[in-house]
Amino acid sequence: MLNAFLTMLWLFLLVLWFMLLFRVITDVFRDDSLSGWAKAGWTIFVIVLPAVGVLAYLIVRGRGMGERDIASLRAREARYQAALGGRAASQAEQLDRLAALKDHGDLTAEEYQRAKAKVLAG
16 A cells, blocks of 8 residues: 555655746746746756756746736737627626627527526536
């Protein structure tokens, strides 16, 4: 039983390690403030000496990782909103439109229920 627990523990740590490694490499390439040489240097450092490289990256540049993630998500959300061009409607507006279509006879009761479930699911 202990052997199975230790195997699962090591497997969990291995998966955790790879997630951290890919997160660092993703952050290196996402950061626009780094030059190409700096990106190449960090990548080589992380690949050649993975444990030291990842820990050094987290110590030196770890504080900005969260800030870069937030900035990236905000930029993505802004692009999404710009692409919608004000077409985004709230759930209440969408449900109101569906009810109007059903009342007008354009939707059957079954179609209305499916569309309503889809809107409420998000």
